[in-house]
Amino acid sequence: MTVHDANPPGDVRMRGFLRRHTVDDALAWLDAHLPARRDESVPLTRAAGRVVSADIVSDVDVPGFDRATMDGYAVVADSTSGAAPYNRLPLTVVGEALPAQPFAGAVAAGAAVRIMTGAPMPAGADAVLPAEWADASAAADDRLVAAVAPVTPGKHVGRAGEDVRRGAVLVAAGRALRPQDLGLLSSAGVSELRVWRRPRVRLVVTGNELMPAGSKPSAHRLADANGPMLAALVERDGGVADFPGLVPDDPAAIGVALHASADVVIVSGGSSVGVEDHAPALVARDGELAVHGVAMRPSSPTGLGRIGDRLVFLLPGNPVSCLCGYDFFAGRAIRALGGRPTAWPYQSIEARLARKISSPIGRLDYARVRLVDGAVEPLAVGGASILSSTTRADGFVIIPADSEGFAAGAEVKIWLYG
Amino acid sequence: MTVHDANPPGDVRMRGFLRRHTVDDALAWLDAHLPARRDESVPLTRAAGRVVSADIVSDVDVPGFDRATMDGYAVVADSTSGAAPYNRLPLTVVGEALPAQPFAGAVAAGAAVRIMTGAPMPAGADAVLPAEWADASAAADDRLVAAVAPVTPGKHVGRAGEDVRRGAVLVAAGRALRPQDLGLLSSAGVSELRVWRRPRVRLVVTGNELMPAGSKPSAHRLADANGPMLAALVERDGGVADFPGLVPDDPAAIGVALHASADVVIVSGGSSVGVEDHAPALVARDGELAVHGVAMRPSSPTGLGRIGDRLVFLLPGNPVSCLCGYDFFAGRAIRALGGRPTAWPYQSIEARLARKISSPIGRLDYARVRLVDGAVEPLAVGGASILSSTTRADGFVIIPADSEGFAAGAEVKIWLYG
Numbered sequence: 001m002t003v004h005d006a007n008p009p010g011d012v013r014m015r016g017f018l019r020r021h022t023v024d025d026a027l028a029w030l031d032a033h034l035p036a037r038r039d040e041s042v043p044l045t046r047a048a049g050r051v052v053s054a055d056i057v058s059d060v061d062v063p064g065f066d067r068a069t070m071d072g073y074a075v076v077a078d079s080t081s082g083a084a085p086y087n088r089l090p091l092t093v094v095g096e097a098l099p100a101q102p103f104a105g106a107v108a109a110g111a112a113v114r115i116m117t118g119a120p121m122p123a124g125a126d127a128v129l130p131a132e133w134a135d136a137s138a139a140a141d142d143r144l145v146a147a148v149a150p151v152t153p154g155k156h157v158g159r160a161g162e163d164v165r166r167g168a169v170l171v172a173a174g175r176a177l178r179p180q181d182l183g184l185l186s187s188a189g190v191s192e193l194r195v196w197r198r199p200r201v202r203l204v205v206t207g208n209e210l211m212p213a214g215s216k217p218s219a220h221r222l223a224d225a226n227g228p229m230l231a232a233l234v235e236r237d238g239g240v241a242d243f244p245g246l247v248p249d250d251p252a253a254i255g256v257a258l259h260a261s262a263d264v265v266i267v268s269g270g271s272s273v274g275v276e277d278h279a280p281a282l283v284a285r286d287g288e289l290a291v292h293g294v295a296m297r298p299s300s301p302t303g304l305g306r307i308g309d310r311l312v313f314l315l316p317g318n319p320v321s322c323l324c325g326y327d328f329f330a331g332r333a334i335r336a337l338g339g340r341p342t343a344w345p346y347q348s349i350e351a352r353l354a355r356k357i358s359s360p361i362g363r364l365d366y367a368r369v370r371l372v373d374g375a376v377e378p379l380a381v382g383g384a385s386i387l388s389s390t391t392r393a394d395g396f397v398i399i400p401a402d403s404e405g406f407a408a409g410a411e412v413k414i415w416l417y418g
Numbered sequence: 419m420t421v422h423d424a425n426p427p428g429d430v431r432m433r434g435f436l437r438r439h440t441v442d443d444a445l446a447w448l449d450a451h452l453p454a455r456r457d458e459s460v461p462l463t464r465a466a467g468r469v470v471s472a473d474i475v476s477d478v479d480v481p482g483f484d485r486a487t488m489d490g491y492a493v494v495a496d497s498t499s500g501a502a503p504y505n506r507l508p509l510t511v512v513g514e515a516l517p518a519q520p521f522a523g524a525v526a527a528g529a530a531v532r533i534m535t536g537a538p539m540p541a542g543a544d545a546v547l548p549a550e551w552a553d554a555s556a557a558a559d560d561r562l563v564a565a566v567a568p569v570t571p572g573k574h575v576g577r578a579g580e581d582v583r584r585g586a587v588l589v590a591a592g593r594a595l596r597p598q599d600l601g602l603l604s605s606a607g608v609s610e611l612r613v614w615r616r617p618r619v620r621l622v623v624t625g626n627e628l629m630p631a632g633s634k635p636s637a638h639r640l641a642d643a644n645g646p647m648l649a650a651l652v653e654r655d656g657g658v659a660d661f662p663g664l665v666p667d668d669p670a671a672i673g674v675a676l677h678a679s680a681d682v683v684i685v686s687g688g689s690s691v692g693v694e695d696h697a698p699a700l701v702a703r704d705g706e707l708a709v710h711g712v713a714m715r716p717s718s719p720t721g722l723g724r725i726g727d728r729l730v731f732l733l734p735g736n737p738v739s740c741l742c743g744y745d746f747f748a749g750r751a752i753r754a755l756g757g758r759p760t761a762w763p764y765q766s767i768e769a770r771l772a773r774k775i776s777s778p779i780g781r782l783d784y785a786r787v788r789l790v791d792g793a794v795e796p797l798a799v800g801g802a803s804i805l806s807s808t809t810r811a812d813g814f815v816i817i818p819a820d821s822e823g824f825a826a827g828a829e830v831k832i833w834l835y836g
Contacts (some may be wrong), residue, residue, distance in 0.1 A: 043632075044632060044646055045632075048649075060634065060635055062640075062806075064640075065637060069802075069803055071691060071693075071695075098694065099625060100626045100628075100639045117690070117735070118625065163806050170806075170809075171809065178650075178835055178836065179646075179647045179650035179651045179741070180647055180805060180809050181809050182647055182649075182650050183646055183737050183741075184643065184806055184808075186631040186647075187635065187643040187805060188641070189635055189641050191631070207536065208518045209518040213604040214463075214609035216607035217482050217605065217606070219483060220483055222536070223604055223605050223606070223607050224605075226601060227604070228462060228600040228603075228604045229604075231600075235466060236466075236597065272535070275534070276516065277489075319598070319605070323597070383487050385576050385580075385581065387598060388582055390598040390602075391588075391596070391598050391599050
């Protein structure tokens with residue numbers, strides 16, 4: 001068959017959607033059909049922000065030895081008992097311990113080893129007298145120092161294993177690695193670790209009216225907005241975007257792109273019911289078109305399906321619809337495949353509406369808003385093609401399908417783009 | 419001179435700090451001595467997250483032409499006046515307009531041009547009758563279609579310039595580019611743009627006790643935690659980390675590293691008052707050591723200065739101090755140099771303390787805390803060497819220098835690491 005034939009069953013081209021799925025139904029299908037995650041090994045130095053796929057357990061104590069945690073003198077604490085500025089207790093300096101250069105001997109009562117932070121504690125010593133509490137200036141002999149304050153046993157000594165015990169979990173599964181996590185893993189000698197593989201996302205941006213990003217728009221053609229936007233969204237959500245260039249509004253070309261090597265395929269444009277909207281029929285032909293048409297605005301001509309192991313998202317070409325459809329569906333899948341929380345990566349705050357927002361029952365609305373003096377101002381914008389509405393907006397408000405909207409003065413949740 | 423000479427004036431080695439600067443003083447010096455920012459040109463495709471250095475103005479209208487915003491039929495709106503399911507108004511289909519393939523003729527009353535979303539509006543037509551409101555099924559002749567609902571002039575037509583007008587600001591200076599900003603810039607034909615240059619940050623990680631990240635810690639040596647942690651912090655804050663490897667605790671080697679080609683130099687380790695703490699004297703010798711010793715805990719042996727145009731941060735080698743000192747001082751400078759907000763890149767929330775936190779007057783404290791059932795639990799941790807305290811913590815609470823701490827039950831601000 002070719003999709004140029006008369007409308008096959010399920011083909012909605014030029015007839016409109018028979019019914020629209022609810023957003024909740026679409027999300028439920030998506031969550032039930034996420035492919036299995038896969039993990040991979042990465043070097044520690046390239047693991048920042050990656051998500052750990054299994055608990056990482058330490059096979060060493062950190063530190064592996066008792067060490068000084070201040071600069072000063074390793075002593076037997078008892079030797080300083082009662083020391084004060086008016087009761088200077090002399091100590092004999094018998095040597096020096098530097099980091100990685102331990103003092104070979106032992107420390108007896110009345111003796112001291114000059115020690116640096118991080119140096120191994122000498123045998124016999126049980127405390128470090130900080131440099132500030134030791135007066136070396138009065139002695140003619142630099143082997144003498146006076147304690148002017150006491151230290152108790154264990155003072156300024158870091159014990160072996162005090163940071164991490166052998167067998168302890170360094171980082172638990174599911175953690176997106178923070179800078180300090182990398183430091184801790186490194187200190188335990190971890191050089192490679194298992195993280196969730198970043199999902200590969202093929203971007204299929206269609207539209208014969210489009211010129212590649214970087215082109216000047218002309219009399220009857222637009223420069224592609226969705227390709228650069230989707231690539232940045234995918235990267236934000238932990239995916240790896242593969243965007244080899246625009247694809248013509250041609251069933252053969254789109255069909256090939258739908259079979260690209262990828263975990264997720266996102267098609268922008270040609271998702272609706274026009275004669276040039278080939279992608280829905282192609283997905284239905286080669287796999288499963290589970291959702292086509294969603295009761296939301298914008299993005300109602302969104303489709304969800306799969307071909308083989310690939311999840312396929314059909315997003316409208318209008319850039320606001322594309323952004324909204326990405327955020328509701330594709331981004332969620334990409335985050336989940338990479339082991340990240342499925343929730344939006346936007347902060348939300350509560351604020352009062354300056355003007356009412358209306359929305360019909362049965363349809364979820366995505367309203368771009370600005371924060372003006374702490375109040376939420378809906379943007380008066382035309383349609384889903386006005387991408388500048390999302391760059392002028394501070395964020396968006398969702399009006400659920402079961403709501404007719406919010407009255408002026410209502411407290412609403414705003415999701416912040418920035 | 420060499421720094422091995424007897425203590426020169428201002429050298430605090432083995433004597434302790436004479437006085438400590440307040441955090442506010444140190445920040446004031448830093449803010450007053452930030453080098454001038456520089457901008458650079460980057461391709462749009464690599465601009466995600468970069469900070470725009472000057473307003474970007476559109477030199478085109480977007481779109482550059484009137485276009486259909488729905489699939490359907492371009493018509494003279496008057497021809498549909500009164501149309502209804504029981505008052506089907508016939509229209510003669512005279513042609514087709516596809517994206518980038520305009521209809522060459524004009525549309526008169528009673529005529530229609532089959533049109534796709536995004537296609538240029540034909541001359542004469544002033545509205546688009548959506549496919550859903552046009553019934554083509556009853557006509558034997560595919561050049562006939564019946565309007566079953568009316569449209570008003572301008573309906574489903576996107577006007578030239580409705581998204582962006584020539585001369586309008588696409589993205590204002592200071593904006594960290596969001597995915598939709600890239601889309602909008604692309605749609606206006608912007609292929610290169612000016613952004614603040616990412617500051618180059620040389621990491622000078624010293625410590626003879628250290629082995630490079632990836633090594634197994636041994637009997638008297640540690641694996642480097644600070645290098646991987648600082649590299650990730652610098653990248654998080656928009657800088658480019660240059661970390662060629664560990665530097666020995668040797669004045670000559672540190673001296674060379676301090677003169678590296680960079681906007682910022684961060685030295686970790688050897689910042690305090692021990693005999694092996696060379697960096698402060700080297701900064702004072704070759705430039706200005708403006709701050710050395712800060713009334714905070716951890717990180718009190720922190721130094722701030724400059725050598726030539728380079729800002730130099732001397733951070734303690736203890737990893738918690740290193741993290742804290744980075745966040746207070748170095749991160750702020752790196753963000754500022756890259757045009758980003760100087761505020762911490764951490765979210766904060768207010769919550770109640772489960773147990774009191776004490777802190778002496780005159781010293782700012784950085785307390786690692788966990789959130790347990792919504793309450794803030796201070797972590798009972800040893801010293802600044804326990805990096806796992808920062809990986810087990812959900813965040814931290816700052817106790818200002820003028821506070822003795824917070825009572826149990828007090829509402830405090832917690833900065834969240836994650």
